[in-house]
Amino acid sequence: MGLGLVTIWMLSPVGGQSSFRQISFGSSGILEDAVVSYVVPGPHPWTAGTKEATNTTSGRDFDTPLNGNLETSLTNIYMAGLISPTTKDGSPRDAWGHVKVPRIESYEKTVMNDHEGWYKIQNSTVENFSSFIGIPISGIDSPGFIDYATRIEAVYFNLDCSEVSSGQQFLFNASSWLGDLRWNENMKEGAHWSPEEDLAPVTFVLVTPADKPVGPDLSYFNCTISSTYVEVEIACPTYSTCFADRVRRSRLPVPPAEYMRIDWETLIKSNSSPLSEQYLKVPKDLSGTITDETPVPHADTVAIRLSQMLNSYWAVMNIKNVIIGSFNVQTTVVDRNITWDHQAKWQIEVKPEVLDVLSLARVWTSKATKSSNVEVFQAHVGWVLALIVSSVVLITASVIPFFIRTYLLRGPEILMNFSSLATRDNPYLRLPATGTYLDAADRSRYLKDLRIRFGDVEEGDETGRLAIGRAGGEVASLRRGRQYA
Structure with a gap:
């Protein structure tokens, strides 16, 4: 009986503490619907290869080469992304915080997909991304919300390269691109806005090192380029920590893989960068110096790194003025027709004050969800149970003497x-x-x-x-x- 009384007595302070600790302030996420906008690389009128793509408002013919100032601007942005630490550490975001698009080819060989075709993005490395410059997304930049989630469509160039023993069978015309890497001009033309039956793969030859004439000590890579269309699921635990969570092949109708959404000559004839060949060989140490003895990577690795550089410069051409996420009426054109159909020629209207059509980005919208934190009372199950047990035992113990005195006693105590x-x-x-x-x-x-x-x-x-x-x-x-x- 004594031990029982001591146990009951000990429940009193436990119950007192439980009454204070059973409830505290906490936060609860309220799920809301939202709409996000994101940049998609589209068939640009200035490289559409047709005189029909002319801005009737400003009178500018888009089928003209890039001017020098514009090339310098694009190259500077490209170089900023190239030397960023996010490029060599496998970060899912670029230097500006934009989400990088995964290379689905790298996951199709190593990861099992689910019944809907999704591949889970995990243990990402530099080679798992299609570009070191990501896709700007507007609408997920509010610190008042968390757990953003949305899906976006993306397209990128995928290269398939094989090393050949000699380049004598190829005709070179000293075309330079990204660090004087020499290319031949024996490539297919008209791989954009061409009838589907006339499309053919774009092929080229890469020679490295670039500072030597053609000879037996050079490495020759014969490459074929194609377009890959994917759907990417974006997750954002906070507005500044977005990443690609899953990827699958696009479920939209897509054109043939040989179709190029930009004029090839416009893409490769950009300003030279001495660091590009360095990235091709040693992407994690751009501060070092490569020599003739620096080994040339395997053809598969060359294809991945070269496609990343191509896709990055292509991304810069699309998002020059929205690279920091500034979406407005002068930098974006909302395309309501969300389709990859290359036969649907895209027409845009440019305001007279916009002198450079490259300042415009093509934008698609996507449904999203987001959560907001609301302060609520939060119950702690352990303390609630302790309070219930203590209260039940103590109340019962207080009722027992009353019952005894009322019904069991035959006289006064x-x-x-x-x-x-x-x-x-x-x-x-x-x-x-x-x-x-x-x-x-x-x-x-x-x-x-x-x-x-x-x-x-x-x-x-x-x-x-x-x-x-x-x-x-x-x-x-x-x-x-x-x-x-």
Whole structure:
């Protein structure tokens, strides 16, 4: 009984602490619908190869080469992305925080897809991304929301290269691109806006190192380029930590892989960059110096890195003025026709004050979800259970004495020192007259064998009388319902 009483007593402070700790302030995410905008590389009118793609508002013919100032601007942005730490550490975002598009080819060979064709993005490296410059997305940049999620469409160039023993069978015309890497001009033309039956793969030859004439000590790569269309699922735990979570082949109708969405000559004849050949060989150490002894990577690696450079410069051409995410009416053109159909020629309207059509980006929209944090009361299950158990036990323990006093007791409860007050000069106890000088403790020792009872000393009367007397017949037990004085 003592252990039980101690246990019950200990529940009191536990219950008191539980009442304070069972509820605290917390946050709850409320899911909301949203619409995001993102840049897609489209068939640009200035390289459409047709005089029909002319801006009637400004009178500019788009079928003209890039001017020098524009090339310098594009190359500077490209170089900023190339030397960024995010390029060589496998980060899912570029130097401006834009999400990089994964190369689905790298996952199709190593990861199992689910029943919907999705590949989970995991353990990403530099080679897992199609470009080191990502896609600007507008609408997921509010710090008041978390857990953004959306899906976007993307397209990129995919290269298939094989090393050949000699380049003598190829005709070179010293075309330069990205660090004086020499290309032949024996390539298919008209791979954009051409009838589907006339499309053919674009092929070229890469020679490295670039500072030597054609000879047996050079590396020759014969490459074929194609277009890959994918759907990417974007996840953003916070507005500044977005990444590609899953990727699959685009479910939209797509043109043939041989179709090029930009004029090839426009893409390759850009400003030279001495770091591009460095990236091709040693992408993680652009500060170093490559020599003739620096080994040339395997053809598969060359294809990946070269396609990343191509896609990055192509991305810069699309997003020159929105590279930092500034979407507005002068830098974007919303394309409501979300389709990859290359036969649907895209026409745009340019305002007179926009002098350079390259400042425009083609934009698609996508449905998204986002969560906002709302302050709420948060219940802690452990403390709630502790409070419930403590309250139930303590309330039950407090009700038991009331029940006993009301229904089980036959008389009043008394508490006194029996050895002194109850036995001294008591007419109902026959005790010797000696020993009155003893204190209560000593007297109790002498009376240890004395059995007494608190009961009825006038059992024969109509009203009983309560007193303490010797047990064994001199004092009757109390009866429920009888009146006592």
